[in-house]
Amino acid sequence: MKDRVVDRLVYTAYAAGWGALKHLPEPAARALFDRLADSAWRRRGKRVLQLEANLLRVCPEADEARLRELSRAGMRSYMRYWQESFRLPVWGRGRVLRDVRVEGFELLQEVLESGRGAVIALPHMGNWDLAGAWVASRGYQFTTVAERLKPERLFDRFVAFRESLGMEVLALTGSSVSVVGTLARRLRAGGLVCLVGDRDLSDAGIEVTFFGEATRMPAGPAALCQRTGAALLPVSLWYEGRTMRGRVHPEVVVPAEGDRAEKTRAMTQAMAAVWESEIREHPEDWHMLQRFWLADLPVRETVEAGAARSGGAAGRAVREPAVRPPAEAAGEPAAEASGA
Incomplete structure (x- = not known):
């Protein structure tokens, strides 16, 4: 009963916020989400502290002042992702094409026009929903995968x-x-698949x-690319002003030697x-507010994952999505979300 009440409250809060945000003037929406980001940053909750721990791996030369500057910019970038995503339904194709600039898109076009499928793989950088809208606005439909949210109605709304x-x-x-069978069919038919692929701390990673x-x-x-002959194209995203x-x-080609693994x-x-190279250039736009390196995992998870790789059944670690809704980033409970 309690879970149902919490789910209903979470859904109602997000639905109301989503609806209201679309009608705010854009400067007001940006200012609101900047304030939310700054508020979460000042509280220094576990997500902000983890972001700083991750950023210190990316920028080991950063002193305390620089690290705090990066984490504040990182929280603003993260909240910008949500602000843009909530407002995307009112942007329109022209706005999407205007505000996104992509280098190397001809590499993808050449693959697809040859009749070969392609997998675009992205890290948790920038705004992959906006990038997807840009690809679709260019006339290329694609398939992606989403982890289930709680409550179910919130997941249905995101889908x-x-x-x-x-x-x-x-x-x-x-x-x-x-899921794998459907993705493989799309790729064999010359289609496009987009996956967020920089984090899987389960034993399957x-x-x-x-x-x-x-x-x-x-x-x-x-x-998937080995299985279907599709091209694997890494993509990076970052913000540059309002663009x-x-x-x-x-393409990352399949090696000529070695077994499948x-x-x-x-x-x-x-x-x-x-x-790694792209995140080093734009560390503030890598939205990694969760544990990322194996050294940061609790001992129990590390031992269980090792047992699983050795054939044990204990290592089926729960996959933890790397992107959280805004409330949880601020240290409040909320539903899980994934950009996959």
Whole structure:
């Protein structure tokens, strides 16, 4: 009963906020979300502290003042993601095309025009919903995956919103539809799949080195490309004034040697190297408010994950999405959200 009441309150709060925000003048909406970001930053809750711990890996030379400056900018960038996403339904195609600039898009066009499928893989940078709207506005429909939110009605609303932007959204769990099978079919038919792929701390993740330390990233992008012959194209996003910038990087090719697992690891590491360079250039636009490196995990999770890789059944770690709704970023309970 209590869970149902909480779910109803969460949904009502988000629905009301979503509806009201669309009608605010844009300067007022920006100012409101900047204030929310600054308020959360000043409280120095666990999300802000974790963001600073992550940023210190990215910018190890930063002194305390620089780190605080970066974390404040990071919170503003993170809240900008939500402000833009809530207002996207009233932007229109012209606004989306005007406010997004993407370098290297011809690389994706060449792949798709050849009849070959493509996987775009992004880190949690900038605004991937806005990037998706831009791709759809250019006439390219695509398929993506979303983790389920609680309450269910909030998840349904996010799915409907993304589908209104031109995306096909598959639920990661709780559906009779095979996610991997559907993605593979889309790719074999020459379609486009977009996945957020910089964080998977479950035992299914691929261990890579990132900023000199071990973490795990999803195997899905590389595995799908091996399975279907699709091209794997890493993408990075960042803000530059009122414009969101993006870059499509050259294809990560399947290695000529090694078994499937070795090839998947090599491709995932290659993507990580691309993102490492881009995040180093734009650290404030990497929205990573959760634990990211294996060294930061509790001992129990690390031991269980190791047992799972050795065949044990205990290591089925719960996947923790990297992006949280605004209330939770400020240290308040809220539903989980994912940009995948």
